[in-house]
Every structure is written in structure tokens, then in C-alpha cells.
Amino acid sequence: MKITRSKTSRLDQVDFENLGFGAGLSDHVFRAEYKDGQWDDGVIEPYGHLRQGLGLHALHYGQAVFEGQKAYKQADGGIAVFRPERNFDRINLSGERMCIPTIPKDLFMNGLMELIRVDRDWVPSGKNQALYLRPFTFASAEWVIAKASDQYTFGIVTCPVGELYSGAIKVKIEQEFTRATQGGVGFAKAAGNYGGSFLATRKAVEEGFSQVLWTDHKEHKFIEEAGTMNVALIINDVLVTPKLSDTILAGITRDSILTLVREWGIEVQERDITVDELLDSVKSGDLQEAFGMGTAAVISPINGFGYQGTVIDCPFKEDGMATRIKTALSDIRYGRVEDSHGWMHRI
Numbered sequence: 001m002k003i004t005r006s007k008t009s010r011l012d013q014v015d016f017e018n019l020g021f022g023a024g025l026s027d028h029v030f031r032a033e034y035k036d037g038q039w040d041d042g043v044i045e046p047y048g049h050l051r052q053g054l055g056l057h058a059l060h061y062g063q064a065v066f067e068g069q070k071a072y073k074q075a076d077g078g079i080a081v082f083r084p085e086r087n088f089d090r091i092n093l094s095g096e097r098m099c100i101p102t103i104p105k106d107l108f109m110n111g112l113m114e115l116i117r118v119d120r121d122w123v124p125s126g127k128n129q130a131l132y133l134r135p136f137t138f139a140s141a142e143w144v145i146a147k148a149s150d151q152y153t154f155g156i157v158t159c160p161v162g163e164l165y166s167g168a169i170k171v172k173i174e175q176e177f178t179r180a181t182q183g184g185v186g187f188a189k190a191a192g193n194y195g196g197s198f199l200a201t202r203k204a205v206e207e208g209f210s211q212v213l214w215t216d217h218k219e220h221k222f223i224e225e226a227g228t229m230n231v232a233l234i235i236n237d238v239l240v241t242p243k244l245s246d247t248i249l250a251g252i253t254r255d256s257i258l259t260l261v262r263e264w265g266i267e268v269q270e271r272d273i274t275v276d277e278l279l280d281s282v283k284s285g286d287l288q289e290a291f292g293m294g295t296a297a298v299i300s301p302i303n304g305f306g307y308q309g310t311v312i313d314c315p316f317k318e319d320g321m322a323t324r325i326k327t328a329l330s331d332i333r334y335g336r337v338e339d340s341h342g343w344m345h346r347i
């Protein structure tokens, strides 16, 4: 793999005391091109601009997918990535749905690991900080015909991040807009899913919420996801979460949390959850906790649900399950405890 190093670094422009989320991209990128039916070996080069025209396919038809994962500074000073094979599998699952050619495992893993090595000084070491990794593939032919592209670019950019939300969030139970439909692309990390969600999120934010709690597209009767997080409820000491389907993105955080919680002997139910059941459980007090689960925020406790113009509070308990899970997962990710699941991939 050819590596071209940048002559100057932008590292000194980063305020590591006040890391937001998703700005301040690192010095280098990984990039590979697909042409004539195959991927090239890829290169690492300084962060820069595309040399492509306005006919760029992905901009017109949204044939693009992405991943989101993190590299963590370890307690012993090393660096490790959390379950990267899962993200590799998922970018190809998303790609299959979007007619994007499969990315070879070596290309994905070597590109990712080598890029982190080159920009290792960008991996932050503050509390709950990490280097966010964004692999993505987009259609890079230049034409305006509505058919699958015959050229693609696979890229990886990274940026140091802090926490997405700190503290508990209020979510609006969505009754108008839809994120995903049966037979659609909701289970894929397809670019357009996010563009299509911004209006609903903006309206929810204007109404004082942090996020939308998506419901099914037919009746808005079943809860699905909280923004770009999977959602879990603790009802009478049981962890209840919507079962996976083609309208729900199979989160790696969700999978990891269900694994841990089952090991602790806590019952897990993956099943349909109606809005009525959710609201009734809040009112009766059976709902002990609710939280979102995802790479960006890890765990986001939910302390209120907006529904038909009113807000139903559900106080967040600091010493509850969300906190216990977050601590356990963070201990594994930052190498503070033994990684008994083999989840951490050291650089």
C-alpha cells in the first residue's frame, strides 16, 4: 500500500479539551478505487479534495453506504478498535442492498489499521474520547443515467471525538415521518436514510427534543429506533428491545450490550413493542429505564417521551442498568479489564 505523508499537520488546531463530534478530520485518508470489475490496492494520502466533476453519480442517486466505528486509547498506551470485523461485514451487507461491489476483507482491514497507525497521534486520550472511523463507499462514475454505477470509491476518514450527548435525552415519538419501510433500505447504512431523516429530527429539535423515536411506517404503532441508535427499555427488570427486521439497523453496540446483559443473567426480550405498551409502562412505573445504544453515544439514557403534544417524563436513574452497561463496555473498550469476548482488535 502506497503511503504519502502530509507535509504539515492540522493536529495543533484540535482543542482536545473540547472535542465535539464529527468535526476536525485527521491528517490522512485511505482511498481505493473500483474500476473494470475490481478494486485496486488503495493508498493512504493527505486529506484532500476529490478531483471529480458535477456528474458524480453518488450525488445524483445516493448510491452510497458508510460505517461508523471507533479506535480507543488503551490503559497500557496502545490503540485498539472495537469489533472491526462486524463493521466490515455490515458495509458489505449495506453495499449488497445498494448494488455496490463487495469490498475485500484485506482491503478494509489493512486500510483501516494502517490509517490509524499513520494518524496514531490523533487518537485522543481524554475520558470517553476516541478516534471515530468513517469508512464509506460511493458511486464515482460521472453520468446522469439512473442505473447502478460501474465505478466506486471506498474511503476512510477519521476524527477525534468526545461524547455525542452527555446526559439524558428527550425523544419525540414520531407520528408523521418514516425512516424505513418494509422491503426498503432501513437495515442498511445507506447515505440517503440520513438525508431523509433530517427534517423529522429538525422538527423534533424545534419542539425541544434531542431525537426522534421512530415508529413503523404503516401505523406508527410500534417503536423502532431512537434517531441513529437502537433502543432498549428496562421493564420489570427485563431488557426489552425491538426485534431486528429490515426496517431496523442491526447495531453492533446493541449486539454487544445484549451479550453482556445476558451474561449477567438478566432476561432479554427481542420483540415488538407498541407505543401504547411503552406509554403504559411509563405511567404504571413498570418502566425502570429507557436508553439508546450506538457507537457515537454508546448509551444515551432517555428521560422523556413526547407524544401528541405532551411530554411524559421517565426519570433517569444514575445507578441503574444504563450506567452499569456503559461502565462495563467502556472498561472493555479502553482496555481496563480483560477482553474475554475477543472484541478488541489491537493496532
Ligand SMILES: *Cc1c(COP(=O)(O)O)cnc(C)c1O
Pocket: 068, 189, 225, 227, 228, 229, 230, 249, 250, 251, 252, 253, 254, 293, 294, 295, 296
Ligand atoms: C449506526 C446506526 C445504529 C447503531 O449501530 P452501531 O453499530 O451500534 O453503531 C443504529 N441505528 C441506525 C439507524 C444507525 O445508522
